[in-house]
Amino acid sequence: MxxxxxxxxxxxxxxxxxxxxxxxxxxxxxxxxxxxxxxxxxxxxxxxxxxxxxxxxxxxxxxxxxxxxxxxxxxxxxxxxxxxxxxxxxxxxxxxxxxxxxxxxxxxxxxxxxxxxxxxxxxxxxxxxNHRRRADVQYARTYLTSVGIGRVYHSRASWRRRAGIPGLGSWFTNKAMAGGGALIDLGPHVLDSLLFLLGEPRVVSVSAVTHGALGRAGYGSWDRADQMTSAKGAFEVDDLASALFRLDDGSSVAFEISWAGHGVDTDDISIELLGIEGGLRLFIPQYSSDDTLRIYRDEAGAPVTITPEVHVVGGEHPLVIREFVDAIASGDWDAHRGDFALHRTAVLDACYRSAAEGREIRLEP
Ligand SMILES: NC(=O)c1ccc[n+]([C@@H]2O[C@H](COP(=O)([O-])OP(=O)(O)OC[C@H]3O[C@@H](n4cnc5c(N)ncnc54)[C@H](O)[C@@H]3O)[C@@H](O)[C@H]2O)c1
The missing domain is CATH 3.40.50.720 (NAD(P)-binding Rossmann-like Domain)
Structure with a gap:
């Protein structure tokens, strides 16, 4: 039976x-x-x-x-x-x-x-x-691996907010609890998506600056009411970080993250890759889900801009959580020990050291 x-x-x-x-x-x-x-x-x-x-x-x-x-x-x-x-x-x-x-x-x-x-x-x-699981990031990776834009020699990657400190005076702005500010909060996502798009090169050195003047002055909270009432001095971390990275593939990255700044951005993620044969820009203003990709190349002697129609459904957390559950079920755990995350934290940590010491920091190989 x-x-x-x-x-x-x-x-x-x-x-x-x-x-x-x-x-x-x-x-x-x-x-x-x-x-x-x-x-x-x-x-x-x-x-x-x-x-x-x-x-x-x-x-x-x-x-x-x-x-x-x-x-x-x-x-x-x-x-x-x-x-x-x-x-x-x-x-x-x-x-x-x-x-x-x-x-x-x-x-x-x-x-x-x-x-x-x-x-x-x-x-x-x-x-x-979870950000790398966005449909536009995934499409960009597919485009880069299947069509390509030639060797990427320089990238610009940023997440910039005009007033987006998540909880002025909360654990997010406490150095001991958060470890840092805008850079450690938003930086991991931008760096992860960038390295994913580039095919996992290693960052070999960083030169960075950080600022926290607006946060310390009590400006820049996501929540305006909170901004009016929060005690000055409750802000111990960075509200802006800017860095130059050198990568082991010979390319470079201009990296900028901010929670607050009197500038044109509202809450905007941008990743721009400059290749020998073309360029690719992912621009996500205020978590938008459509019209976030542009590809630039020359065709028949004239510049052409390609606009892939990719819709981002959103809610990528379930996808990474599913991968976690599947990884456990597979029994093949060696590729799932946190190494990707370690490199991202090593880069951001090196940025903090570079800013504190006023010099370029080389990462351990
Ligand atoms: N991947 C993403 O897109 C994303 C988005 C937001 C936040 N995060 C991350 O998620 C983490 C939490 O952020 P959040 O926005 O949810 O913060 P939060 O302040 O909303 O929540 C923190 C939670 O931790 C709990 N907690 C604190 N001390 C505890 C203890 N001793 N025992 C048990 N629980 C305890 C609190 O009770 C609270 O429920 C952070 O690391 C943040 O970077 C990731």
């Missing part, structure tokens, strides 16, 4: 954090092969509300009580940046797989320890680089 194959047991996940954590929770809850069994966060009412909505059995105030639960297989981290390292280390040591929000950590030393711990404990460590 034929036996019906039994489906594998669902992956049991614990989510930490109730801001972006709620986005993780929703993504896992929609997956038939995943069960969210634990949720942790400080906001009591929100914890109870989300717990009831998704039927989560363990509701906890602190991450430390979640990472050792025997019925948790994987931990999903969406806490202030400084907690990414201690939570990941504890979870990996307890034999859990880890999905962590960007940035992987607040500095290179912490990120290295996390990647090493993923190897030592033979577990998956994945970091949320």
């Amino acid at each position: 034929a036996t019906i194959p039994s489906s594998p047991a669902p992956l049991r996940v614990g989510v930490i954090g109730l801001g972006m954590g709620a986005v993780h929770l929703e993504a896992y809850a929609a997956m038939p092969d995943v069960e969210v069994v634990a949720l942790a966060g400080k906001e009591e009412a929100r914890l109870a509300e989300l717990g009831a909505q998704y039927g989560v059995r363990h509701l906890l105030a602190d991450w430390a009580d979640l990472v050792t639960l025997p019925d948790v297989d994987a931990v999903s981290i969406a806490t202030p940046n400084a907690l990414h390292h201690p939570i990941t280390m504890a979870a990996l040591a307890a034999g859990k797989h880890v999905f962590c929000e960007k940035p992987i950590a607040i500095d290179t030393a912490q990120a290295k320890e996390m990647v090493q711990a993923a190897r030592d404990n033979d577990r998956v460590l994945e970091v949320a680089f």
Whole structure:
């Protein structure tokens, strides 16, 4: 008599954090092969509300009580940046797989320890680089690999806001909790998309400056009301960073990130690649989902501008979370130890050092 194959047991996940954590929770809850069994966060009412909505059995105030639960297989981290390292280390040591929000950590030393711990404990460590999953970024990569624009010799990459400090006076603007400001917050996404488009060259050196004058003056909060009431001096980090990178393929990058600035930008991401045979620009003003791509080349002796019609559906978090779940199920974990994220944090960390020391910093090979 034929036996019906039994489906594998669902992956049991614990989510930490109730801001972006709620986005993780929703993504896992929609997956038939995943069960969210634990949720942790400080906001009591929100914890109870989300717990009831998704039927989560363990509701906890602190991450430390979640990472050792025997019925948790994987931990999903969406806490202030400084907690990414201690939570990941504890979870990996307890034999859990880890999905962590960007940035992987607040500095290179912490990120290295996390990647090493993923190897030592033979577990998956994945970091949320959701922006590269946008349809326009994916199309740009396909164009570059299938049609191409010749060797890219220089790129310009930026995310600039006119007034977009996420919570003036909150953990985002506290150096110890966030590790930095605009650069460590928005920089990982822009750098990740850029390196993905370029085919993963390594950054070998950086020369950077940072500023924080507007934030320190109490200007630039996303929330205008917050800006009027926030105490001056609650801002300890950068609101603007600008850098020149040298890459191991011989190309260069002008990189600029800002949370605030009296300028033309509102909340705009731009990645521009200059190649020998053509150019490509991805320009995303205010998270727009259409008309974000241009390709520039010469055809039959005249400049031509190509406008690919790519629509971005949005909500890329479920895609990266799906990849995390699939990576665990595949049993092939060596390509999923957080190495990509480590390089991105090493670059941003080097920018902070370069700005502090007023000199170019070479990255470790
Ligand atoms: N990938 C993206 O597009 C994206 C977008 C926004 C934020 N993020 C990242 O997500 C992370 C969280 O950002 P956020 O906007 O959700 O912040 P948030 O302030 O909204 O949420 C932080 C959560 O951490 C919880 N927390 C703090 N200390 C805790 C503890 N000891 N134990 C358990 N929970 C604790 C808080 O209770 C809160 O629910 C950051 O690293 C940020 O960079 C990523």
